[in-house]
Every structure is written in structure tokens, then in C-alpha cells.
Amino acid sequence: MLILPELNIFLFSILFLFISISNKKENILTYAKAISALVFFASLLSVTESGELFSGAYRIDLFSQIFKMLILLGFCLVTFMFENKNEIEDEYLPEYFMFLGFSALGLMMMTSSVELISIVISLEVSSYSLYVILPLRKSQTKIQIEASMKYLFFGAVSTGIMIFGMSYLYGIAHSTFLKDIIPVLPGFLNQPIGVMALIFTLTGFFFKLSLFPMHFWSPDIYEGASNTTTTFIGTIPKLAGAALLIRITMLAFPGSPQFINILIVLAAFSMTLGNLVGLVQKDIKRLLAYSGIAHAGYLMMGVLALSKEGNAAVFYYIAIYMFMNLACFYVVILLSKTGENVTIDDLAGLSKRSPLLALLLAVSAFSLAGIPPTGGFTGKLFLFMSAFKAGHLPIVLIGAVNTVISIFFYLNLVRMSYSKDVPLAEPLKLSFHEKVLCYLFIFLILYMGILPFGLFEIFKASI
């Protein structure tokens, strides 16, 4: 029962491995949808499990279990969002789901790892799977090759830096276990070696989160990869990245001014850069990439508070971010006719073509921008409050100004779909399951905005 979620997703991948080497390759999509749902619901049984494995290197607690459930839910939603018409050649579908599953497995392992080497291994498990599926795209052009190369190189570099930082951590504590590092590290945080060790180690997760300065990959990969792959890469790894960020920065309690200052600078650059460059984007996926960079910056506000509330706020925000980001990508997936990228101009007249889709886009865009009563606002409020409480007024002000800047392009999405009229707009018919998914996203975003206390308490308790 301890590793039920991991086991489930592992079996999922193995199943698709067997399908890929067999000759039966019909109805893959239906299988994938049904089984991923099964995997999610079966794994729910183990939410309350706790224990340790591999002589304490792998810890199962409420924190990791909730993150695993979120990752699985995200994985399941991505599978459900997959559209038959587009993107991946049919013959590669089994492999596609196999690697997607392995990647999710790696991410889930990350959330449970409390030892440096297992962190590296699980991070690589998830990354390597993604390296494989990134170039898979039906309309073969050059951009997805470039994208996958970039992802590979940047991934490798950030892993290298991370391992470099970890070697310092090991040098400080003479142990790879986080529980041994915790008591020693704060004493070193006033020295360059401690700060460097921690920052370098975090770089690997900055990469996953696409936080400045490890953000370079994201716009190109978002643009180059197929829509579904982007949906996965742009959303799910960030959960694991945030989880590890929370786990590792907890080491730094109570923190040193140097360390916090570095985080503040990174957060400020990340949001400002993401939002300013986001203003000029035409491709929606690219826009979402820059929005992701900006959101990584917001997220850091909770991290640098170095408090329990701050971490709970990060937890809450990454959860709501998953839903609103997936919702935005869903609009892209449904709008794209043959799997090509969607530009902002393609949104024109959306509210006439499909009111539900336009509503979904509006709700998720307002949520990304942080307008009440959506979850994006509540999450941002928690982040702002925890940073403010820790005495970081400047970063809160920068965040507030950034919120205003970001409104321009989020609102632009809504504006195109509502106030631009196109004469020949053919209606967009949504199937039943697509409608259900749209309503589910709208419900989740509003629910997390209006009634946050239950979830927030659970998240806080888990940390």
C-alpha cells in the first residue's frame, strides 16, 4: 500500500510497453483514458499512508501523497484532454503513453525523495521520458527538433549544476540524507559555500519550474512540442518542482539574508521578465510559457517567506495553477484543428463559436491574472500575505505591479474571444466528455477561489 500510486502508474506504463510491442494497436486512446482514471482512483486509497523505504531515502507522508495525487490527477486530465485528430502518429501512441507514465512516475518519486541521490535519479527518470516524447509531432517541421534539443541541453546543464550544488551539500554535512543536512546547513548559510550549495541545488528545480534564469527553454519548447506534450511539460513537472523546492528550502530555516536576497532577485526578475515579454506574444502556447515564467516568480514569493504558511501558500498556488493552466491548454487543444499551434487571432469570435469554451478561457485567464473570485486570486493572496508577513514589502509591490502588467495579455485572450466578431465563424461542437471536462475545470477554479479553507488547511497540515 505504501507505494500504491507509484506501482499503479508503473503498471500503466508497463501495460503500454506491452501494447507497443504487440500488434494490437486499436483504441489506444480509450484504453489510456480508462486506465489513467482507474490509476488515479485506485491511488486515492493510499493518501493517508505514511512510512519510510530504502533506509529512509524515500519518505511517504501526507505531503508527498497529496502531491502524488495532484500529479496523478494532472496526468489523468492530460490523458482525457488528448485529442485523436491531432499531434501524434497513431503508431507511436502506445509508446507515447508509456513515456508519459514513466515521466509521471519520476515526478511522483521526486516528491517522496528525501535523499540527494534519489532526488537526482527520480528527476532524471522524469526528464529522460520527456526527452523522448518531445520530438513526437505529426506535422514534422524543424521547430520540435529544435525544441527537444534545447530541452535536452538545458536539462542536462541544470542537472549538472544541481549535482554540483549537491556535492557541496554533501561536503558540508557528510551525508546525502536531507535529515542530516537540516541541522548543519543553517550554520553555513552565512558563508558563500552554504548559499552556493543551496542555490545550485535548487537550480534543478528552477529548471522544472522555468524560473529565471533557467527559463530559456520554455518558450521554444512550448511552441515546438505538440499541444498535449506541452500541456504535460508546462504543468505537471512544475508540481514536483514546487514540492522539492518546499522540501529543500525548509532546510534553510531560518534562512540568511544573502540566501533570501538571491531568491527575491530571482522572483522579481522572473515575474517581470515573464510578464513583459508575454505582452508581445502572438502564439498562445508561447504566451503561456511566459505566463509560466511569471508564475514561477509569484511562487517564489511564498518560498522566500521561509515559513510554514508560505510553503502552504506555494502548495495551494501550484495546485490551482495546475487547473487553470490545464484549462487554458484545453482551449488550445480544442481550437487547434489538426494539432497546429493556435495564435491569438484564432480566438476571434470564439464566444459565438462555442460559448462554453469562451467561458472556460475567460475563467482561466482571469484566474491566471488573479482576479477574484477565482482560485488564482486566492492563491496569490496567500502568497502575497506570507511574503508580506515575512517582511518583504518590495517583492509584494513588484508582484502587485506585475499583476497589472499581466492583465494586458490575459485580458487580450478574453477580448479576442468576446469582442472580436468574425463574419464566417463556424460553430465549434463539443462532445459530451469535452463539455464535462470544461465544466469540471470551471468548477475547480471557482471552488478553489471561493472555498479555499478546507484545502488550505490540509496542505498546511501536510507540511
Added chain:
Amino acid sequence: MGCERLKAMEQLIMMNPLDFPILSTTIFLPLLGALLILLMKNEKAMKVTGFITGLITFAVSLFLYFNFRTDTYNFQFGEHMQWIPTFNINYTLGIDGITIFLILLTTLLAPICILCSWTSIKERFKEFLFCILVMETAMIGVFCSLDLILFYIFWEAMLIPMYLLIAVWGGPRKDYASIKFFIYTLFGSVFLLVAIIALYLNNGTFSVLSASYKDYSMTFQTWVFLAFAIAFAIKVPMFPFHTWLPAAHTEAPTAGSVFLASVLLKMGTYGFLRFCLPIAPKASIYFAPLMITLSVIGIIYGGFVCLSQTDMKKLIAYSSVAHMGFVTLGIFSFTLFGLEGAMLQMLNHGITTGALFLCVGIIYERTHSREIYDNAGLGKIMPIYIGFFGFFSLSAFAFPGTNNFVGEIYVLIGTFLQHKLAGFLAVVGAVLAAAYMLRLLKQIIWGRVDKRVIADMNVREIIYLLPLALFVLWMGIFPRPFVAVIEKSLSFLMTQMRTYN
């Protein structure tokens, strides 16, 4: 600063005597109607449902009014529930003399807005009604909230339907106007949010009452006041922040303009009364000369700009800048007269400007032009219309016997008591108002005679203008009932400000 005082402040909320969440009902009734409408297919049924929802909400708010106790300054019909306990965010509601009429104004205008859009909105009526009703919910929520976060959520949530109203059903430059409106107001709001968080860290709670009437340091007050004031001044809008208003007003559909002018702008001045004055009294007094200067500039500038307008809607939009200048002038005179006048002017502006926008909407529906010269010479063709229009115009420039006269007199007396020069300049502004309104009236009634055949107002249109006209008269001739209700709360505000200054 003892804890006892804070406790006493919390007791200011008188719990509901009826054992029934009457304020929540008022807030969420329109939302309920909006959700009902979403399920409907038949347009006629939607219209009727929307209108009836509006009427029921108005009836409920009338019930509030008739059960309102005028002998106390306490908050009434209170409701209190935990919401996000981790951060001590609560669902606290309550109304006092400052808010009761603003709620009535909102609930009165909602059915009128639906009625006035009956035929003028040609497409997507379902979404239109949904936006109107959701906005009503948010606006009532703003006036009832006694928790800062709750207030902020309603305050911001209202932006979305308003944005959509302009962006979807607006005029030719709707794109520009809607985005400008959204970004301007949001810009102010984020500072509001920062101020709210700062107050929370100082108090450990988001309760409006705990935040008010505390002795903060002058530096803290200054920052909080400025952050609040940016948000509210943009909403009002005060002079340098007013540029979003003409565009938004002109491009919005009639119902949108009415809501915008009548209720949304009041949220700004309400914010000054509810937050700036009690929370940062010292800073309010420190910044009062600045605020008064801006108000006076707004009054005179608005008047001059109005004189040169050829678009009826734009003229009324700019006149709002001038009228709202009177309100802020009254608030920052810090006299009981001034505050009462400001309160009355908030109502009056809501009624009169709302009615004038409705009148423009009526004529626009017929001639599809808002240009004064295209609509000249209506005196013979549309006598009933001109009757109403003339009447509301008189009210707009504060003709004695109409509501604005009473309000302006109160404001002017209050201002003269404190600042002679500001009072004198405001009188100049009042004269300007007469000039531009009469110029408009003259053109509309006697301008170039036209052979066109335009139908006069129909029964539906008379029905929705009549209550507003009656109010104008009632308030103009017998204002005592209104003053009686708001007096206690405002004089309490004055005493508190003196105590903490």
C-alpha cells in the same frame, strides 16, 4: 489602545433581529436569478425572470429599509461566519446609515436597467442578463462587506461583468474603452490589496471595524491612505485619474452606463467614507487640502469640458466628473454638513445621471445617434420625452426644488465653513453646470426643426423613468427622511475622527 475599545467596536455590529440572513439573501438573490437564466432557452422567459429577480431583490432591500433603525449608528442586520480561519478571514456583513441607501439605489436600478435593455440589446440576451445580475450581486456585496478581503473580492469581481458589458455590447470603440477601464481600475485595486494586507499584519484580522479607529503611526497612516486613495480616486474618478471614464461611459450600452455612473462611481466615494477617514484620520486631514484641490479642479474642469461636447453621452459622462467632485469636496471638508451633503449627492448623482443616461439611451434607440445636432428639435415631436429630459436636466444643475439642490447646498455650506476659496470655486462650477445643461436642453428642444417622425416614449419607458422622477421631487422637496437615516452614522464618524486625531 486598549483591547476593550476593539471589543466595543465589534459589538457595533448588531446581530440580525430576524434570525434570518437577510443581507446574504439580498446579495445572492440576483446571482440565483442569473444562474436560473443560464438554464433557460426562451428569450422572453429570460427577460421576465431577470426583471422579476430584480423586483424581488428590490422588495427585500425595501424590507431592510423599513426595518432599519435610525436611532443608532451601529451596523445592523449583521452576519458573521468563519471563512478562511488560517488567515482570520471572515464572512462579515452589516449595514449602517452610509450603506442603506446605496443598496437601495443598486436594487432599484437593476430592474430599471433590465427594462431599458428590453429591446435595445439585440443579441446574446442571456449573457447580458447574466452580467447585469452578477454585477448587482457584487455591488450589493461591496456595500455590505465588513471584512476587508470579502470587500476586495466583491470589488474586483464586479470588474469582470462590467468589462464584458462594455466589450461585448458596447459601441464602436468598445475594445479600447473596456481594456482601459479594466486596467485603470485594476491598477488602483492592487494597491488597495497591499494596503489591506498591511492592515492585516498590523491587526491580525481583516475586520473593517477592528481596522478602523485605531491609533496607527502617522507613517503607516500615510501609506495606507495613499494606497486606498489611489484605488478610490480612480474609481470616483477624481481629476487626474478620470480619463477612463468618458470612454467607458460612451461606449457602454445604456444599462452599463447607468450602472457605471450610478453605482460603480459611488463605490469610490463610499471607500473614502468607510476606509480612508476612519482608518487613517490623521493622514486624511493631512491630505485634505490636496483632495479638496483635486475636487475643485474636477468640478471646474468637468464643467468646461462639458461646454464643448457634441456627444450627449460624453457630455453626461464628463458632468459626472464634476458632480463627483462635489461629493469628494463634501467628504474632505470634514464637517457634518459636508459629509451629509456628500452622502446625499452620491444618491442624487446616482438617480439623476442614471436617468439622463436612460434618456440618451431612449433617443439613441430611435435615431442611432448620440450627437446633439442629430437629435435637435425634439420639442414638438416627443413632448413626453422632453418633459422627462428637461426635468432631469434641471435636477442635474441643481435647480431649487430638485434633489441636487439640497445636496449641493449641504456640500457648499460644509465647504464654506472650512475653506472659503474652495467653496467659492465650487459655486463657479455649479454655474457652469447650469450653462452646459441649458445649452444641451436648448438644442434638443428648439434646435433645427426636423420633419422626421419619431415615436414618443412608450409605456415601458415611462414606467422606468417615473420612479426616478418621483425620487428627484421627493428628495428636492422633503429631504428630511433621507438625512435622518444617514445622520447618526456620519456624526459618529465625525466623533471618532476627532477622538483619534
